[in-house]
Every structure is written in C-alpha cells, then in structure tokens.
Amino acid sequence: MSAELREMAESVFGDAWDNSTDAFDAELWKTxxxxxxxRLTLxxxxxxxxxxxxxxxxxxxAAGQFAARVPLxxxxxxAAWLLHAAGLEVPSGPLSATVAGNLSIQPAAGGAGADVSxxxxxxxxxxAVGAVAVLAGEQVLLIDTTxxxxxxxxxLAEEPRDDLVLNELTVRHVADVPSVALVxxxxxxxxxxxxLLAGAARGAVAMAVRYATERVQFGRPIAKLQAIQQSLALAGAEVAAAAAATEAAAREVDKHGFAEASFAIAAAKARAGEAAGQVARITHQVHGAIxxxxxxxxxxxxxxxxxxxDEDGSEAYWNDRVGARALEAGADGLWPLLTGTP
Structure with missing residues (x-):
C-alpha cells in the first residue's frame, strides 16, 4: 500500500507546488x-x-519533497491521535497540536468544560487551523482557535508558528490525559x-541534479565536472541515509509501537537532521548565487x-538519547539494540 500511496502523494503535492507564497494552501488541504x-493513521x-x-x-x-503548505x-x-486517545471527538478541518505547561485551567461555570487562560x-x-489539541499537564484540551x-x-521557512492568546476562554471539550500520551x-x-526532513532533502538533491544537467559552463553541463559529481554523490548518500533511518523507524513503530521504537526514532531524527545540513550546503553550492x-x-x-x-528536538537532543540508550544497553546489549534482534 505504501508504494501506491507514495505515487499518489507525489502527484497530489507535486501538482500543488507554488513558490509565490508561503501561506496555508486551502486548495491542497481540500485534496x-x-x-x-x-487523517491517514486515525x-x-x-x-x-x-x-x-x-x-x-x-x-x-512526499509532502516534504514538494514543500507542501499543509499541517499533515x-x-x-x-492532534487526531491525541484527541482520539483521550476519548474526544476529532473535528474536521486542519488541526494543530502543542504541549503547554503554563495555562490557568479552572472549572467552567456550571461544571461543563473549563475556563482557560x-x-x-x-x-x-x-x-490556519480551526482547532488545537493541547496536552496541558494532566488534561487534554480541544481549543477552538476562533x-x-x-x-x-x-x-525560518516562513511556516506559521503563532502564539495563541487565551483569555478565560471556555473550553467545552476536556479529558484526562491518556497514560501513553506523555511518552x-x-x-x-x-x-x-x-x-518531512528526509523528503525535503530528496527534493533539494533532485533540483540540484536537474540544474547541474541543464547549466552549461565552458561548453558542457556542469554535471560533467568531477567536483560536481562528487558533491552530488555525497548529497545523494545523505538522502539515502535519512530515508533508511526514517523508514526503518516507521517500520519499528508498526511492529512494536512508539514507545518500543524510541531508539529508532531518536536515531532517525538525529540522522535526518545531520543530512539536512549537508544537503542544504551542497545543493546551494551546486546552484551558486541563483x-x-x-x-x-x-x-x-x-x-x-x-x-x-531544530524543531521537535535537534540532533544534539536526540543524539544524547541515542547515547544514553547505548550506555544503558551495555556491551552485551548494544548489538541487539542496533539490529533490533532479541
């Protein structure tokens, strides 16, 4: 199913490509x-x-490859997972989610819901979203952004990262945090x-390869220059490494769940972040000033x-967790940890 989904997603997101704006793409969201x-995994x-x-x-x-301007x-x-896990109905439309530890939450008048500031x-x-699922201490809140x-x-990519100010906002949909949510x-x-990082890296290298074959200098495409070939090969290796790490982590989650796959996820985020820096540097070098x-x-x-x-944990953050798990496993447990074998 994943191969067919990838093909469909590349078609959907590729057709929506637009470099003239960074605003939420309402038409793409409809699609x-x-x-x-x-809500693919709900x-x-x-x-x-x-x-x-x-x-x-x-x-x-695919969404990362084509810089899709939607909150997938x-x-x-x-959001959909958190609300469903907490027993709350998942609303339609685009959603967001966040963790907040500084909210004032008081019972609402009449005992239905809570007043949140x-x-x-x-x-x-x-x-751009109609509602936000908030993990707030021991409660899950569904906040209407209106x-x-x-x-x-x-x-840095000009994607919205907005502060939402709540002034004694009455929230009707409140539930206890499911035990699995915090982890x-x-x-x-x-x-x-x-x-998303793995996809964006793939997209950047595809652009660089295309540009190198089209850009003629000294009577031949710059893709014929050994230095360019070596740089693109290095960038391609980074894309392959990011793809291998992220896809392996996704498979681990399907087999064992997120908590059991935490080591693979930490490694994937760290490796994709490392690839991001290398790929961005190389692809800009290939393109030059343009x-x-x-x-x-x-x-x-x-x-x-x-x-x-840097979002959702930097390489340093997740590498620290990789290292901690490796030390915890010890000499006898390191190889099984790395290979996923008993």
Whole structure:
C-alpha cells in the first residue's frame, strides 16, 4: 500500500507546488481531505483511513519533497491521535497540536468544560487551523482557535508558528490525559518531522541534479565536472541515509509501537537532521548565487531543512538519547539494540 500511496502523494503535492507564497494552501488541504491523506493513521471508526505509520511515512516524505503548505504531521500524527486517545471527538478541518505547561485551567461555570487562560507558544499553523489539541499537564484540551487571539510568528521557512492568546476562554471539550500520551507525543512529533526532513532533502538533491544537467559552463553541463559529481554523490548518500533511518523507524513503530521504537526514532531524527545540513550546503553550492534568491524554488526546501532540523528536538537532543540508550544497553546489549534482534 505504501508504494501506491507514495505515487499518489507525489502527484497530489507535486501538482500543488507554488513558490509565490508561503501561506496555508486551502486548495491542497481540500485534496488531502478528499483522498483520505489528512487523517491517514486515525482508525476508520473515528473518521480516519486506518493506515499504518509506514503509510504515513510515504505521504510525509512526499509532502516534504514538494514543500507542501499543509499541517499533515500536526493533524494526523498528533492532534487526531491525541484527541482520539483521550476519548474526544476529532473535528474536521486542519488541526494543530502543542504541549503547554503554563495555562490557568479552572472549572467552567456550571461544571461543563473549563475556563482557560494563558498563551500557547509557537503553535504550528496556528492562524490556519480551526482547532488545537493541547496536552496541558494532566488534561487534554480541544481549543477552538476562533476564540483565541493570534500573535503571528514564523519559522525560518516562513511556516506559521503563532502564539495563541487565551483569555478565560471556555473550553467545552476536556479529558484526562491518556497514560501513553506523555511518552508518545514527542516521539510522534520527532518522527513526523524526520520524515518531512528526509523528503525535503530528496527534493533539494533532485533540483540540484536537474540544474547541474541543464547549466552549461565552458561548453558542457556542469554535471560533467568531477567536483560536481562528487558533491552530488555525497548529497545523494545523505538522502539515502535519512530515508533508511526514517523508514526503518516507521517500520519499528508498526511492529512494536512508539514507545518500543524510541531508539529508532531518536536515531532517525538525529540522522535526518545531520543530512539536512549537508544537503542544504551542497545543493546551494551546486546552484551558486541563483539558489539563494527568493524567487528560486530551491529555497522552499532548504529553508525547511534548516528550520525542521531544530524543531521537535535537534540532533544534539536526540543524539544524547541515542547515547544514553547505548550506555544503558551495555556491551552485551548494544548489538541487539542496533539490529533490533532479541
């Protein structure tokens, strides 16, 4: 199923490619809703497509490759999953999700829901989504963004990262945090971001290869120059490494669940982040000065590489966890840990 999904996703996201704006793509969102990609891993009984994490990996890699301007990770892997796990109904439309520890939550008048005050910091796609699933201490909140103030912000790729200001906002949909959420939420976010990184790296190298074959210098395409060939080969190896790590992590999740796959996810996010730096550097070197212009398509993927590598945990953060797990496993347990064997 993943191969067919990848082909469909590449067609959907490729057709929506647009370098003239960084705003939320409402038309693309309609398409991903109609094709069942928006809530791919949500169970069918909850309104989703019932897909696997490996299926989501195929879709998210394609979304990263074509710089899709829609909140797929936030809607499917995070918000829809969290709300469903907490026993809350999953609303339609684009969603976001965040963790907040500084909210004031008081019982609402009449005992239905809660009155919430505080600020949700750097909510992905905050201005574009209809609701945000919030993991707040021991509670899960579904917050309607129409009742929140919006202080617009953005990451390096100019994707919305907005502060949502809540002033005694009455929230009707409140539930206790499911026990799995505290462990699983950051792992889901990291894997989703790693898959987007792997896709963006693939997209950047594809652009560089195409440019190198078209750009003629000294009477021949620059792709014929040994230095360019070596650089593109190195970038291709980085793309392959990121793809191998992220796809392996997705398979581990399908087999054992997110908690058991935490080592593979940590390695995937760290490796995809490392690849992001190398690929962005090499592809800009191949393009030369033109690749740094705002009008050039390359910036759509490289700015995402630079932004996403630090979101949901940097390489240093996840490498620290890889190292801790390796030390915990000890000499006898290291090889089984690396290979996934008993």
């Amino acid at each position: 991903v809703e109609q094709t069942g990609l928006a 169970p069918e009984e909850a309104g989703g497509s019932g897909g696997t994490v490996s299926d989501a990996a195929a879709v998210l890699t 990770v936030e809607t499917d892997l995070l 505080g600020t949700l910091r750097r909510v992905p796609w905050g201005r 009742g929140a103030g919006v202080e617009e912000g953005a990451n 699983e939420f950051p792992l889901r976010a990291a894997l989703g971001r790693a898959l 690749g740094f212009t705002r009008e050039h398509d390359l910036r759509l993927v490289t700015t995402r590489l630079w932004a996403w590598r």
